[in-house]
Amino acid sequence: MQEFEGRTAVVTGAASGIGLALVEQFVDLGMRVVMADWHEKTLVTAAEDLAAQGADVLAVVTDVSDSASVDDLARRAFVAYGDVHILCNNAGVTRPGSTFEATLDDWKEVMAINFWGVLHGMRAFVPSMLEHGQDGHVVNTSSINGLVTTPQFASYIASKYAVTGATETLAAEIALIPGARLGVSLVCPAGVATNIFANEIDRWSTASIELVGDETMKRFHAYSDPTRTDKASPADIASAVVRAIKDGTFYVLPQAAGAATNGLRARMATITAALDGDESKAPKSIVQAPGMN
Numbered sequence: 001m002q003e004f005e006g007r008t009a010v011v012t013g014a015a016s017g018i019g020l021a022l023v024e025q026f027v028d029l030g031m032r033v034v035m036a037d038w039h040e041k042t043l044v045t046a047a048e049d050l051a052a053q054g055a056d057v058l059a060v061v062t063d064v065s066d067s068a069s070v071d072d073l074a075r076r077a078f079v080a081y082g083d084v085h086i087l088c089n090n091a092g093v094t095r096p097g098s099t100f101e102a103t104l105d106d107w108k109e110v111m112a113i114n115f116w117g118v119l120h121g122m123r124a125f126v127p128s129m130l131e132h133g134q135d136g137h138v139v140n141t142s143s144i145n146g147l148v149t150t151p152q153f154a155s156y157i158a159s160k161y162a163v164t165g166a167t168e169t170l171a172a173e174i175a176l177i178p179g180a181r182l183g184v185s186l187v188c189p190a191g192v193a194t195n196i197f198a199n200e201i202d203r204w205s206t207a208s209i210e211l212v213g214d215e216t217m218k219r220f221h222a223y224s225d226p227t228r229t230d231k232a233s234p235a236d237i238a239s240a241v242v243r244a245i246k247d248g249t250f251y252v253l254p255q256a257a258g259a260a261t262n263g264l265r266a267r268m269a270t271i272t273a274a275l276d277g278d279e280s281k282a283p284k285s286i287v288q289a290p291g292m293n
């Protein structure tokens, strides 16, 4: 997709972090942007700030885990702006907890937002994006942890692997549609300086803390600090997304170094060695420190 001026983008999780950075870059490209988030106060403040600077934005309070709410978002977007050209299914949450120890409520909530939220977005928008026939792009936010695992964020990782699978499938399906002008990208950031982990820090259970140990918890607290300067900024990720939309790139992996990225390389080497029937070539371990990319 090359033309952005006057086109419309929809971004979920638009009130903060990577979502807000995406909105800002789309606005800079001359786009009209529908900003969706369930956090009404933060959303409205962000939209008002952008509108005061001349941006054409519409804030729609949306809970992506609720299909009716996302269908309503689509109706509001179509009424306000007509055709939608870019859809960013970005809203997400994390919850600490192992596969067997995280509560079922946490499992359900994380899957409902991170996986079902993306699915609701695709179902509400993709048919009309194919039907209008203009250039368009679907951007689904997974994570480096949608490609490689790390202990203690079991529900997050399972939800992000599900986003990876659904998005790879969408791209394969669109490739089969003759003349379709809809690109697809899967965004897999590693550590980004946002509030996502800081929001969750009080949710660690005593059992999880005992399992990972005090030293790891200390490192996790430090890692979760949204002001850390050794992490990528939300704007770095948004710039990588805009480049991917322009170039038609599917995998957006903006961080080439770091523990999780090394883990991903080790995972791929392990799978290749298994495929080749030569496990002596597999790295010894693909396990990462809990929660640190």
Ligand SMILES: NC(=O)c1ccc[n+]([C@@H]2O[C@H](COP(=O)([O-])OP(=O)(O)OC[C@H]3O[C@@H](n4cnc5c(N)ncnc54)[C@H](O)[C@@H]3O)[C@@H](O)[C@H]2O)c1
Pocket (backbone or CB within 6 Å): 012, 013, 014, 015, 016, 017, 018, 019, 036, 037, 038, 039, 062, 063, 064, 065, 090, 091, 092, 093, 113, 117, 141, 142, 143, 144, 188, 189, 190, 191, 192, 193, 194, 195, 196, 199, 234
């Ligand atoms: N920050 C990182 O290190 C990192 C790494 C990999 C992937 N990601 C992914 O990037 C995406 C954006 O996260 P972020 O880091 O900018 O965090 P963030 O917490 O700053 O932003 C997430 C936004 O999603 C919104 N949201 C949460 N649940 C929602 C719901 N049910 N309906 C609507 N909005 C909802 C929140 O209110 C928030 O504004 C997430 O999908 C996250 O998993 C982040």
